[in-house]
Amino acid sequence: MPADYAAQLLNLPRYSELGHEAMRPGLQGVARLLDAMGNPQHKFASVHIAGTNGKGSVASMIAAIGQAAGSRIGLYTSPHLLHLSERIRLNGIPVPDIWMQRALNRYGTLFERLQPSFFEAVTALGFLFFAESSADLAVVETGLGGRLDATNILTPKLCVITQIDLDHTQILGDTLAAIAREKAGIIKNQTPVLAETGHDVTQNILQEIAHKQNAPWIEPGQVNGRQLQTPERIYPLPDPDLQAAPHHALNTLLAVRSAELLFPKTGPEPGLIQEGLAQVRELTGLRARLEILRESPLTVLDVAHNPAGIAAALNSMPATGTVHLLLSLMKDKDLSGVLRILHRRHPLKVYACDLALRRAVSATDLAADLGTHAIEVAGAGAVPAMWQLAQEQTGKQDSILICGSHMLAETFLRLYL
Numbered sequence: 001m002p003a004d005y006a007a008q009l010l011n012l013p014r015y016s017e018l019g020h021e022a023m024r025p026g027l028q029g030v031a032r033l034l035d036a037m038g039n040p041q042h043k044f045a046s047v048h049i050a051g052t053n054g055k056g057s058v059a060s061m062i063a064a065i066g067q068a069a070g071s072r073i074g075l076y077t078s079p080h081l082l083h084l085s086e087r088i089r090l091n092g093i094p095v096p097d098i099w100m101q102r103a104l105n106r107y108g109t110l111f112e113r114l115q116p117s118f119f120e121a122v123t124a125l126g127f128l129f130f131a132e133s134s135a136d137l138a139v140v141e142t143g144l145g146g147r148l149d150a151t152n153i154l155t156p157k158l159c160v161i162t163q164i165d166l167d168h169t170q171i172l173g174d175t176l177a178a179i180a181r182e183k184a185g186i187i188k189n190q191t192p193v194l195a196e197t198g199h200d201v202t203q204n205i206l207q208e209i210a211h212k213q214n215a216p217w218i219e220p221g222q223v224n225g226r227q228l229q230t231p232e233r234i235y236p237l238p239d240p241d242l243q244a245a246p247h248h249a250l251n252t253l254l255a256v257r258s259a260e261l262l263f264p265k266t267g268p269e270p271g272l273i274q275e276g277l278a279q280v281r282e283l284t285g286l287r288a289r290l291e292i293l294r295e296s297p298l299t300v301l302d303v304a305h306n307p308a309g310i311a312a313a314l315n316s317m318p319a320t321g322t323v324h325l326l327l328s329l330m331k332d333k334d335l336s337g338v339l340r341i342l343h344r345r346h347p348l349k350v351y352a353c354d355l356a357l358r359r360a361v362s363a364t365d366l367a368a369d370l371g372t373h374a375i376e377v378a379g380a381g382a383v384p385a386m387w388q389l390a391q392e393q394t395g396k397q398d399s400i401l402i403c404g405s406h407m408l409a410e411t412f413l414r415l416y417l
Contacts, residue, residue: 048186053162147181177201235274
């Protein structure tokens with residue numbers, strides 16, 4: 001990655017580094033930026049996805065099915081793990097470094113004048129890339145929330161809302177109802193809405209808002225054992241590890257129903273949906289979503305970073321043996337909620353990991369908090385040391401799970417690769 005463009009963008013205020021201090025809530029900033037760039041967001045069709053957990057997986061599954069159906073698919077997700085260019089993809093391939101450098105050369109003066117946040121700048125560049133690359137459809141994931149998210153400048157063909165739970169409560173509200181209303185901010189007038197939020201209260205709120213917006217409410221269908229039943233047909237639930245956990249069945253249902261609506265070719269050729277689902281990682285580059293790194297001992301990497309996500313990741317692990325958990329958390333997350341989840345999981349050994357990030361809870365502090373909740377702490381320190389220690393202590397029936405933050409996933413992937 002050319003140092004010039006990466007350094008220029010990463011120098012802008014970033015949420016991953018500064019938390020809410022880096023945010024530029026509202027659409028005025030990104031609207032000014034895009035207007036000066038020729039409003040590229042109006043030059044491609046899109047599907048917009050919000051939610052607390054699962055939106056990255058749903059976005060990638062929709063993109064993979066679209067590619068299997070022969071469409072030219074843009075994919076915009078966040079955050080990245082190893083390279084900034086991962087956020088902007090066309091048919092699974094990250095945006096070329098040379099394109100990014102040339103785009104910044106064209107609009108560098110504009111960025112200096114308008115002073116966008118990192119997310120606003122990358123969002124605008126992503127939309128410009130999709131427009132200039134003649135994408136048939138862009139699958140766009142919100143960054144945080146929905147109503148005030150920079151991606152909400154879009155007028156999509158379909159709005160999709162995934163599972164809603166308590167997260168980013170200082171910004172989005174401290175109740176499920178408040179968070180649901182923020183996520184529902186992506187619902188547009190007369191734009192179809194598809195949602196499976198996991199809670200009756202949030203589902204009802206979304207339906208009310210959709211009704212007020214004259215937005216058609218689309219029923220996704222249901223999961224019946226190992227089958228997905230949409231209003232169109234029945235599909236077998238795919239076997240790959242991405243769908244291995246129960247919560248991923250609902251994500252898969254949303255993706256399949258979205259694909260039925262977005263890609264007409266999947267009607268007469270329904271096998272294209274199964275083809276796309278079977279190749280999500282290969283077609284989109286999706287990583288660290290219950291990603292099996294090693295079979296023996298089973299080693300799983302996940303970006304779960306809130307109580308609901310961490311609970312789902314733990315529930316996906318084998319019931320036999322001890323789970324050895326490499327864990328790091330951000331200071332603005334629900335630590336007490338995570339501790340309650342961990343306290344209920346037995347047998348469990350936790351390795352508290354240090355990250356070079358001021359938002360991160362130090363390994364020492366995390367270990368102390370774990371101890372006060374009677375959770376066994378096997379070690380506390382740098383990621384490489386904790387990884388080594390976990391491997392030394394893992395028995396034949398045991399498994400290893402690495403989760404707690406995107407930054408831990410990134411740090412671990414760099415170490416593991």
